[in-house]
Amino acid sequence: MNLFRQQLESTFKLSSMADNYNVLELNIGLGNNNNSKVGGHAGQSPRQRCPAPFLLKTYELLEELSENEKDSTKIVSWNAEGTGFVVWSPAEFSELTLPRYFKHNNFSSFIRQLNTYGFKKISSKKWEFKHEKFQRGCRHILGEITRKKCEPSVFPAYLKSSSEENNATSSMEENNDHHQLLMEENKNLKKERLELQMQIDECKTLEMKLLECLSQFMDSHQNKVRRLC
């Protein structure tokens, strides 16, 4: 009875796929923004850092929804050249898309964030936005996009005071870089641990169910056999 086995296996696969937790899922790998501590120095090439959650989510949203459906039902997509994106249907975008990625469903809050990160609306007729560093296939440069600051705070706090003495500063800097990396790795490890533990919990639950299954199945067949004798 292979059909049965298939059923079991599909059950097995389904439950180990961990497709539950829509909300949790999206947070994974989006929470670790260590932007705050990394200071860019004028004249240096832009330091790569972990992109802001907002940018990552917006990028992923485009990756996930851009190819969907026919043009007529498209809610949001990259523009033809991949140099920007278009919200084709603000209403559906607000109602359906935003709450899947953010903690709200307000188009204006989304726009506010775009402005914060320096995106430009490039047409008065369409909701099309561009940012030099936000393009299709270029996830790796998202980290170069920064929030517009109201403060002149370019240096991290602990470097500002001693920005003249370069010896001390540069070794401090290295130290701090390492420190940052460590903390980031640490955080990710903890998140991973949680995920692994959740996987284990799922596994255990499934095992219990399988065992129950097995035992009940045995009982019922025992009875059948007995009746047939």
Add this chain to the structure above:
Amino acid sequence: MNLFRQQLESTFKLSSMADNYNVLELNIGLGNNNNSKVGGHAGQSPRQRCPAPFLLKTYELLEELSENEKDSTKIVSWNAEGTGFVVWSPAEFSELTLPRYFKHNNFSSFIRQLNTYGFKKISSKKWEFKHEKFQRGCRHILGEITRKKCEPSVFPAYLKSSSEENNATSSMEENNDHHQLLMEENKNLKKERLELQMQIDECKTLEMKLLECLSQFMDSHQNKVRRLC
């Protein structure tokens, strides 16, 4: 074979439950806080203003949930005197209550807000909080509760660290200590991860075996039944 089928289905449900919670539910009617514009003048009696959304929501939550159920199932309530409130079950409070009133389900974020508004935890054993101006039946003085301000201090944040001389060395030392701790934690986390992954592997193997078992058992019994007929 309905029993079996039921079991399979219940197993399946386990994985499809995906009960994403309603983040958007409660934005209604709490958004209009005009606090920003009203300046308090020193020496004047406290000016009444529109309470912060956080305070209103917390107050309403207490009004709505405090009377519910018997004591044994209470999640959160005013304390006996109405001078503060108690979160009896932080787990349920986080999972069920918070997302109904706020855009998150994190107990620590709720606590952070309480601290911001000057609430005090008044017992190390219970999650009981008080604020002089936050009492049962006194919705009208909520407007007098203000956020603790992070002083628009004389120094900008980035100058603060240099306002004393001792910290150059001591902060270095602290840094190193912290560094050591981080590295240690990191190492342990990696070890833990390995162990967890091994556990998962074991689980998977066991699951496979159970499945095999089940299918072979079924095959053989099918044959038995057939022979007996």
Add this chain to the structure above:
DNA sequence: GGGAATATTCCC
């Protein structure tokens, strides 16, 4: 318990 960053809201 709180500093500080990002997110969301509100208002001009």
Add this chain to the structure above:
DNA sequence: GGGAATATTCCC
């Protein structure tokens, strides 16, 4: 489009 307040998160 952006200033500024509150909310939420992250870290110490």
